[in-house]
Amino acid sequence: MQNIKNMKLWYPYAQMKTKEENFHVESAKGTKIKIKGGNELIDGVASWWCACHGYSNHELNMAAMEQMEKFSHVMLGGLTHDPAKDLAELLVDITPEGLNHVFFSDSGSVGVEVSLKMAIQYFHNKGYEKKSKFVGLKNAYHGDTFKAMEVGDDPDFHGAFSKVFKDAYHIDPPRRGYDVTETEVEEDIAKLEEVLAEKHDEIAAFIVEPLIQAAGGFNFYSPRYLERAREVCDKYDVLLIFDEVATGFGRTGKLFAVNHTNIVPDIMILGKALTGGYLGHAATVASTKVFEAFYSDDPEHAFMHGPTYMGNPITCAVALKSFEIFKRDNYLERIAKIERYLVERFEEIESDLIDSKRVFGVTGVVEVKDSKDLKGFQKFAYDRGVWLRPFGNYMYTMPPYIVEEDEMGRIVDVMKEWFDQRKN
Numbered sequence: 001m002q003n004i005k006n007m008k009l010w011y012p013y014a015q016m017k018t019k020e021e022n023f024h025v026e027s028a029k030g031t032k033i034k035i036k037g038g039n040e041l042i043d044g045v046a047s048w049w050c051a052c053h054g055y056s057n058h059e060l061n062m063a064a065m066e067q068m069e070k071f072s073h074v075m076l077g078g079l080t081h082d083p084a085k086d087l088a089e090l091l092v093d094i095t096p097e098g099l100n101h102v103f104f105s106d107s108g109s110v111g112v113e114v115s116l117k118m119a120i121q122y123f124h125n126k127g128y129e130k131k132s133k134f135v136g137l138k139n140a141y142h143g144d145t146f147k148a149m150e151v152g153d154d155p156d157f158h159g160a161f162s163k164v165f166k167d168a169y170h171i172d173p174p175r176r177g178y179d180v181t182e183t184e185v186e187e188d189i190a191k192l193e194e195v196l197a198e199k200h201d202e203i204a205a206f207i208v209e210p211l212i213q214a215a216g217g218f219n220f221y222s223p224r225y226l227e228r229a230r231e232v233c234d235k236y237d238v239l240l241i242f243d244e245v246a247t248g249f250g251r252t253g254k255l256f257a258v259n260h261t262n263i264v265p266d267i268m269i270l271g272k273a274l275t276g277g278y279l280g281h282a283a284t285v286a287s288t289k290v291f292e293a294f295y296s297d298d299p300e301h302a303f304m305h306g307p308t309y310m311g312n313p314i315t316c317a318v319a320l321k322s323f324e325i326f327k328r329d330n331y332l333e334r335i336a337k338i339e340r341y342l343v344e345r346f347e348e349i350e351s352d353l354i355d356s357k358r359v360f361g362v363t364g365v366v367e368v369k370d371s372k373d374l375k376g377f378q379k380f381a382y383d384r385g386v387w388l389r390p391f392g393n394y395m396y397t398m399p400p401y402i403v404e405e406d407e408m409g410r411i412v413d414v415m416k417e418w419f420d421q422r423k424n
C-alpha cells in the first residue's frame with residue numbers, strides 16, 4: 001500500500017490508485033529515452049506527438065541558449081521582439097494564402113480557446129449577438145480547458161463536467177477513408193448542413209481536426225469532406241476552424257492537413273510540433289476577414305486576450321529553428337519514407353483480435369475489438385526496448401520523424417509480436 005501523502009506528483013489521465021508506476025526518465029537523446037536503472041527505449045509516440053526531432057537536439061538547445069543569453073522573456077503587451085515577429089511571419093508564409101494574423105498562446109488547448117473567442121467576438125463585433133455556439137464532430141478532441149472540452153466530444157474526459165456544457169452541437173463525423181466516393185461525402189456533409197440550416201443564426205463556427213481525429217480514435221477521413229464543409233459554412237455564414245494541433249508540421253504527410261485540400265479555413269490552430277517538442281506553445285492563425293472585424297476605432301472591438309507567456313522569445317526561437325531543420329533536412333521526404341515503410345510492415349500484423357489497421361502519414365494504428373486485449377502491452381513493449389502507450393482500443397505509433405528504418409522496424413516488430421504471442 002502506498003502512503004497517499006507521498007503522492008505529491010499528480011499524473012495526467014490516471015486513476016492514481018490503480019495506475020501502474022510511471023517509468024522514470026533519466027535522459028533522452030535523439031529517438032532514445034533512457035529509464036533510470038532500466039532500459040533504453042526507442043520512442044514510438046514522440047511524447048504525445050510533439051517531439052518531431054526526438055530529444056535534446058543540439059541545434060534546438062543552442063537556439064534556446066542563445067536566446068536566453070539575450071533575454072529570456074518579456075511581456076508582449078507594449079513590447080515586441082524579433083523571435084515573435086519572425087515566427088509570426090514564418091507561419092503566415094507557410095500556411096495557406098489568406099491566413100495572415102498570428103495570435104500566440106501557451107498550449108494547444110488555449111490556442112483552441114482563442115479561436116473560439118475570436119469566432120464569438122467576430123460576430124459580436126459585426127452585430128450578430130446571437131451567433132455564439134459551435135458545431136463539432138462526435139469523438140473530437142480539442143483539449144482539456146472548458147470550451148475546448150465542450151466543442152470536443154469524449155465521454156472519458158467529460159463525465160463530471162457534462163452538465164456545464166450547453167453551447168455545442170456534435171454531428172456524426174465523416175466516415176473513415178481518404179478516398180471515399182462523392183455520394184458518401186454528400187451523405188456525411190448532410191449532417192452538417194442539417195444542423196446549420198436549422199441553427200445557423202446561433203452558430204459562430206464549425207471546428208474540426210482536419211483529416212485525422214486523433215485522440216478521439218484515429219479517424220482518418222477525406223479532404224473532400226473539408227472542401228464541402230467550407231461551402232456549407234459559407235452558405236450559412238459560419239466560420240470554419242481547423243484544429244491542426246496534432247496534424248500540423250508533417251503528421252499527415254504534407255506540411256499541414258489543409259494542404260490536402262483546395263480550401264482555406266477562417267482560423268487555424270497550431271501547437272504540439274510547433275516548437276519541435278520543446279516547450280508548450282500554440283499559434284492561432286486568423287484570416288484577414290476575421291481580423292478585419294476586430295480592426296476598428298472602437299476599443300471594445302479589440303481582442304481581449306493575452307497569456308503571460310504568449311510569444312515567449314525562447315519558445316519562438318526554438319520554433320524558428322525547428323522549422324529550419326524541418327525544411328533543410330527534407331522532413332517531408334523522410335515522412336513519406338516512414339509512411340511507405342509502415343504501410344508495408346503493417347501487412348504483417350495479423351490477429352483475430354484486430355478490428356482494423358490503418359496508416360496515414362506518420363501515424364500507424366492497430367484497433368483491437370476489445371481494449372482488454374491491449375492490457376499489459378506498455379510493459380511488453382518496455383521489456384523489448386520500445387516506448388509505446390496504447391489507449392482504449394488503439395495500439396498506435398507516431399514516432400519522431402528522425403526515426404531510422406531499423407528503429408521503426410523494432411517498433412513494428414513489437415506490435416506484431418504482441419499479437420503473434422496471442423495466437424492459438
Ligand SMILES: *Cc1c(COP(=O)(O)O)cnc(C)c1O
Nearest residue numbers: 107108109141142143209245246
Ligand atoms: C493535443 C491537442 C490539443 C491540446 O493541446 P495541449 O497543448 O495539450 O493543450 C488540442 N487539439 C488537438 C487536436 C490535440 O491533439
